[in-house]
Amino acid sequence: MTRIAVDAMGGDDAPTAIVAGAVQAVRAGHDVVLVGDEARIRPLFPRRFEIPIVHTDDAIGMGDSPSSVRRREACSVRCVMQLVRDGEARAAVSCGSTGATLVAAVLDLGTLEGAERPAIATVMPRRDGGRVILLDAGANVDCRPELLACFAVLGVAYAEVSGVQRPRVGLLSNGTEEGKGNMQVRATLPLLRSHDLDVVGNVEPTGAMEGECDVLVCDGFVGNILLKAAEGAVTTVVSLLREEIRRRPSGVLGAFLLRGAFKRFRRRVEWDAHGGALLLGTRGVVVVGHGRANANAVAAAIAMAERNVSAGLVARMEERLSSGR
Amino acid sequence: MTRIAVDAMGGDDAPTAIVAGAVQAVRAGHDVVLVGDEARIRPLFPRRFEIPIVHTDDAIGMGDSPSSVRRREACSVRCVMQLVRDGEARAAVSCGSTGATLVAAVLDLGTLEGAERPAIATVMPRRDGGRVILLDAGANVDCRPELLACFAVLGVAYAEVSGVQRPRVGLLSNGTEEGKGNMQVRATLPLLRSHDLDVVGNVEPTGAMEGECDVLVCDGFVGNILLKAAEGAVTTVVSLLREEIRRRPSGVLGAFLLRGAFKRFRRRVEWDAHGGALLLGTRGVVVVGHGRANANAVAAAIAMAERNVSAGLVARMEERLSSGR
Numbered sequence: 001m002t003r004i005a006v007d008a009m010g011g012d013d014a015p016t017a018i019v020a021g022a023v024q025a026v027r028a029g030h031d032v033v034l035v036g037d038e039a040r041i042r043p044l045f046p047r048r049f050e051i052p053i054v055h056t057d058d059a060i061g062m063g064d065s066p067s068s069v070r071r072r073e074a075c076s077v078r079c080v081m082q083l084v085r086d087g088e089a090r091a092a093v094s095c096g097s098t099g100a101t102l103v104a105a106v107l108d109l110g111t112l113e114g115a116e117r118p119a120i121a122t123v124m125p126r127r128d129g130g131r132v133i134l135l136d137a138g139a140n141v142d143c144r145p146e147l148l149a150c151f152a153v154l155g156v157a158y159a160e161v162s163g164v165q166r167p168r169v170g171l172l173s174n175g176t177e178e179g180k181g182n183m184q185v186r187a188t189l190p191l192l193r194s195h196d197l198d199v200v201g202n203v204e205p206t207g208a209m210e211g212e213c214d215v216l217v218c219d220g221f222v223g224n225i226l227l228k229a230a231e232g233a234v235t236t237v238v239s240l241l242r243e244e245i246r247r248r249p250s251g252v253l254g255a256f257l258l259r260g261a262f263k264r265f266r267r268r269v270e271w272d273a274h275g276g277a278l279l280l281g282t283r284g285v286v287v288v289g290h291g292r293a294n295a296n297a298v299a300a301a302i303a304m305a306e307r308n309v310s311a312g313l314v315a316r317m318e319e320r321l322s323s324g325r
Numbered sequence: 326m327t328r329i330a331v332d333a334m335g336g337d338d339a340p341t342a343i344v345a346g347a348v349q350a351v352r353a354g355h356d357v358v359l360v361g362d363e364a365r366i367r368p369l370f371p372r373r374f375e376i377p378i379v380h381t382d383d384a385i386g387m388g389d390s391p392s393s394v395r396r397r398e399a400c401s402v403r404c405v406m407q408l409v410r411d412g413e414a415r416a417a418v419s420c421g422s423t424g425a426t427l428v429a430a431v432l433d434l435g436t437l438e439g440a441e442r443p444a445i446a447t448v449m450p451r452r453d454g455g456r457v458i459l460l461d462a463g464a465n466v467d468c469r470p471e472l473l474a475c476f477a478v479l480g481v482a483y484a485e486v487s488g489v490q491r492p493r494v495g496l497l498s499n500g501t502e503e504g505k506g507n508m509q510v511r512a513t514l515p516l517l518r519s520h521d522l523d524v525v526g527n528v529e530p531t532g533a534m535e536g537e538c539d540v541l542v543c544d545g546f547v548g549n550i551l552l553k554a555a556e557g558a559v560t561t562v563v564s565l566l567r568e569e570i571r572r573r574p575s576g577v578l579g580a581f582l583l584r585g586a587f588k589r590f591r592r593r594v595e596w597d598a599h600g601g602a603l604l605l606g607t608r609g610v611v612v613v614g615h616g617r618a619n620a621n622a623v624a625a626a627i628a629m630a631e632r633n634v635s636a637g638l639v640a641r642m643e644e645r646l647s648s649g650r
Binding site for chain 1: 450451452463466467497499506507508510529530531533534535544545546547549550551552553554555556557558559560561562563564565566569570572573575576578579580581582583585587
């Protein structure tokens with residue numbers, strides 16, 4: 001049984017949504033320990049239902065700077081990391097500030113040998129029904145080529161434990177031809193090729209979504225822009241489409257007939273329906289849930305943590321980091 | 326009357342689509358001169374229909390490197406620029422390689438006083454029905470903060486001649502808070518604020534699409550990634566939605582009832598329905614049409630060139646460049 005430590009105090013709707021998600025996960029068979037203010041958590045349990053709690057008073061708010069996490073050793077997001085470090089849990093889940101989670105993971109878990117900095121890995125849907133792992137999605141805004149190469153290795157380990165055989169690595173660029181890209185990209189591609197990886201070369205965002213690679217490597221600034229551009233475009237398109245549909249009665253009837261398709265569609269494109277982002281490169285499995293996570297999303301994040309523990313993510317990253325270069 | 330010089334030989338479907346688009350534009354009242362191989366262009370005219378042709382044998386293919394444009398003074402894309410330089414046309418339109426068009430514009434038109442390098446400006450739809458000008462969309466992959474500030478000035482001039490009063494400038498970043506962004510962004514924001522511009526600060530892609538700014542400034546690498554991510558996401562979403570709709574008969578009927586809405590929607594989100602991208606910072610109006618441009622898109626590019634000449638884009642850029650800082 002894999003015990004998952006969950007930060008009950010992180011997230012826009014914490015602790016309510018977090019506890020509800022944990023309850024859902026426990027009912028589905030997961031083993032969870034909640035970390036946070038016991039007096040606020042306990043009343044949220046259903047009747048005759050118990051989840052172990054590790055009490056702590058302190059919690060990082062969305063207004064607190066990530067660096068303040070350094071001084072607050074007893075805050076909930078640091079406690080979940082300490083539980084993993086001490087072997088009392090096998091994975092950590094937090095839907096609080098990504099920056100705070102990152103700092104806590106580095107401080108209390110530490111990074112793996114050969115991984116200078118952790119990266120945030122996100123999964124994007126592809127047109128061919130597959131998925132592409134994007135990293136870094138926002139942890140490191142300025143990256144040297146060596147760090148990007150390390151992200152590639154970590155991403156490949158993640159893809160492998162997700163069931164992808166010999167994952168193909170793409171380097172995010174503004175054109176596929178060799179020699180395209182900015183200075184960073186042009187310095188990184190030869191370095192990637194010098195590793196024991198299946199490097200397809202430069203990949204554009206459109207190409208990645210069409211299935212050209214399984215792992216897409218970039219710095220955290222560009223990765224974050226890419227994700228937010230995709231999200232913004234989808235939201236814009238859906239909202240303009242909705243406006244056009246409402247203009248005519250035939251549109252309203254058409255939309256009624258299509259409601260099933262729209263629902264299945266939404267499930268397929270929800271970028272974090274699989275639970276959230278994964279922190280790669282730390283000595284333990286860490287899932288960064290969405291700040292707006294509802295109970296379903298929290299339960300999905302817990303399931304995602306469990307999946308990656310069972311699949312041996314950390315050992316695979318260590319193996320890849322020591323042999324992959 | 327504004328004469329527009331059109332490169333008949335640039336584009337995937339040149340000269341056929343280009344000539345068809347030029348014919349459409351001339352019928353709509355535009356004054357066009359076609360540049361290219363007369364023997365290939367003339368047979369494409371409808372009966373008893375003439376458009377002036379400036380003949381040249383040479384044309385840049387998509388396989389040619391943009392730098393080869395330097396040696397080929399008589400190629401069609403350079404000829405269109407020379408016509409503008411010599412006052413025989415007021416604007417240039419090419420649907421050929423963006424890199425080649427850029428090199429030709431710099432060589433034969435030159436850049437405006439204070440504009441070190443030209444930028445490519447693209448227009449994106451916003452959720453509020455407005456539009457945001459994104460630049461640089463791909464001309465300069467590595468930019469110093471001074472160059473980004475110059476792009477902001479050029480973008481504001483473009484927004485103003487497009488009818489936006491006191492355009493709001495956003496700096497593309499991965500977070501809105503002051504201090505967010507990579508090194509480049511953090512160095513650029515104070516510089517932008519030191520100019521006579523209405524700077525709203527850091528803007529995320531999602532925020533820009535929601536209407537937080539009228540001009541969105543970034544380097545050409547990130548700008549290109551943003552555009553391709555948005556394009557890829559929309560394509561992915563539309564294709565997944567189509568798949569879901571086809572799964573049930575009610576979906577097919579629903580889609581039939583919605584076909585009008587889908588059509589109007591497509592017109593609204595076509596990122597280049599307005600004609601193409603604009604090269605800013607050169608001594609003349611240059612429209613970079615889409616490589617896959619069909620006749621309608623070519624006609625739209627010609628109309629766009631005409632609009633910006635009439636609105637006094639070049640004079641406005643000069644004014645802004647001399648007074649805006």
